[in-house]
Amino acid sequence: MVYLGNTLNMLWINLWITSEQGASVRCPYCGYADSKVIDSRLNEAGDVTRRRRECLECGKRVTSFERIEEQPLTIIKKNGEREPFSRTKLLEGILRALVKRQVEREIIERIVDDIESSLRNEFRHEVASRELGDRVLRALKEVDKVAYIRFASVYRDFKDLEEFTQELKILT
Numbered sequence: 001m002v003y004l005g006n007t008l009n010m011l012w013i014n015l016w017i018t019s020e021q022g023a024s025v026r027c028p029y030c031g032y033a034d035s036k037v038i039d040s041r042l043n044e045a046g047d048v049t050r051r052r053r054e055c056l057e058c059g060k061r062v063t064s065f066e067r068i069e070e071q072p073l074t075i076i077k078k079n080g081e082r083e084p085f086s087r088t089k090l091l092e093g094i095l096r097a098l099v100k101r102q103v104e105r106e107i108i109e110r111i112v113d114d115i116e117s118s119l120r121n122e123f124r125h126e127v128a129s130r131e132l133g134d135r136v137l138r139a140l141k142e143v144d145k146v147a148y149i150r151f152a153s154v155y156r157d158f159k160d161l162e163e164f165t166q167e168l169k170i171l172t
């Protein structure tokens with residue numbers, strides 16, 4: 001699914017879609033975990049649903065525009081193969097780079113959520129694995145420099161020590 005609407009609506013819906021994957025729904029105003037749909041209608045083409053939602057805690061309302069996206073997000077690998085985007089796979093890849101680093105799991109989950117929701121909000125259907133890796137790197141750079149280098153060494157496939165050292169210099 002992809003979304004149209006203002007930032008708060010997107011925030012709400014991003015969290016809502018996350019909830020379908022197991023987390024809870026949170027109000028963008030007060031953070032409460034449940035809402036009720038008070039109005040729901042399809043557009044003329046029948047592919048966009050407009051929903052009015054009301055927070056069960058603070059009563060504030062947001063409008064969401066939710067479009068059923070037929071095409072899933074596809075990752076194009078370096079060798080040209082395509083595979084469906086997997087949140088789990090991305091998460092595991094980052095966790096591998098972070099073994100024995102003191103980075104909270106919650107932070108990593110947030111990085112993955114941010115990447116996925118930004119790609120979906122950009123209405124992307126296909127993303128090169130290289131770009132996905134770059135997005136992870138940008139996020140990791142802010143969090144943990146060692147994790148960043150580890151992830152970079154896997155994702156960027158450094159050709160030699162010199163290239164690796166160059167990357168280290170950028171960081172210091």
Ligand SMILES: [Zn+2]
Binds near residue numbers: 029031057059060
């Ligand atoms: Zn609320």
